Amino acid sequence: MAIVIEPYREKHEPAVAEFNRRLREATADRDLVFSQKAIPSWLPRTGDIPVWNEFFLAVDGDAVRGAYALKHEQIFVRGKGVYQVACYHHALSEGIIDRSYARVGSLLVRDALARQPLLYALGMGGYERPLAKMLSALGFSLTLVPFYFRVVHPYTFLLEMQVLRESQWRAVLMNAAAVTGTGWLAIKFAQGVAGLRGHPGHFLAEEVTEFSEWAGDLWTKARDAVSIGSVRDANTLRVLYPASDRYLTRVRVSRDGAAIGWAVVGERREDTQKFGDMRVGSLIDCWAAPNDAAAVVRAAARALEKRGADLIVSNQSHHAWRRALENAGFLKGPSNFVFAASKKLTELLQPFDENRRSFHITRADGDGLPRNF
Secondary structure: OOOEEEEOOHHHHHHHHHHHHHHHHHHOOOOOOOOOOOOOOOOOOOOOOOOEEEEEEEEEOOEEEEEEEEEEEEEEEOOOEEEEEEEEEEEEEHHHOOHHHOOHHHHHHHHHHHHOOOEEEEEEOOOOOHHHHHHHHOOOEEEEOOEEEEEOOHHHHHHHOHHHOOOHHHHHHHHHHHHHOHHHHHHHHHHHHHHHHOOOOOOEEEEEOOOOHHHHHHHHHHHHHOOEEEOOOHHHHHHHOOOOOOOEEEEEEEEOOEEEEEEEEEEOOOOHHHHOOOOEEEEEEEEEOHHHHHHHHHHHHHHHHHOOOOEEEEEEOOHHHHHHHHHOOOEEEOOOEEEEEOHHHHHHOOOHHHHHHHEEOEOOOOOOOOOOO
């Protein structure tokens, strides 16, 4: 029977559960599953909200052979206006475990493109991952979103950063560096040198429960500084970062009584394979005029330090935010966070190579929320 792509309905839930069981049993990967419910738990479409998710399935008779999600949202393109786009995410295919279904992956992407030609994907684990390779073969334009980190507690970092301790000799060296204090000195020196490049001057940071119209005013005033960015008006921010979300902290930054920017920070979900028992804070999202980015980065870092973060991380694409991170003592690390734009979206972003320096892409974009940051 021919495979058909159709919206995920409640009647499909038992077949999706069986699809998930097959993937889990064949891969032993507990995260390799699709939503067990047809209605998204994050950003379901209700009323006229500006951003929402919907799910689609590759149906083969009574069986499900693949699935994907579309996050619909608005983006601003400098000089051109606001466009409706979609993020392609959480794509799964039975081709992962059974080569007879290898074509399902491309069927899913082509279906998504037919529904929304202005399509993008984000993350994917690097250029060499299967999805990134497939999107490149389909004509998507790919670029890395740089990764930055700052070590707050070097001793804990040296003992717990598992991804750097995979070889025995390196683990021994890191243990020695932690015990003797040489690691602390080296890390503090490197970050201190980076942090000498500039200072944002006086500013006031305060936590807020939700975003109101002051945030919308900031969006309007600063949006022409980016070549592309997801719309961050007050209404959209309240949907993405509702007051009920206790995992995220919203920081309002002001100077001389006027708001100049904001940040959203949070503690990353547990990932012991990479970070051991470290508490990892993330600068998830942010907004300000380029000249005020430094103050926002410092305010965000202070908020995470106050919460006991051992390590602070962020992905930022815009050159002003990257410079602000570097000036705050953040170091650049290897990134596997890939932005992929469809042919139609790439056309909208021309000249792509020139404009990508001022893309405003953060860890919150794509499927980065509610806790996948």
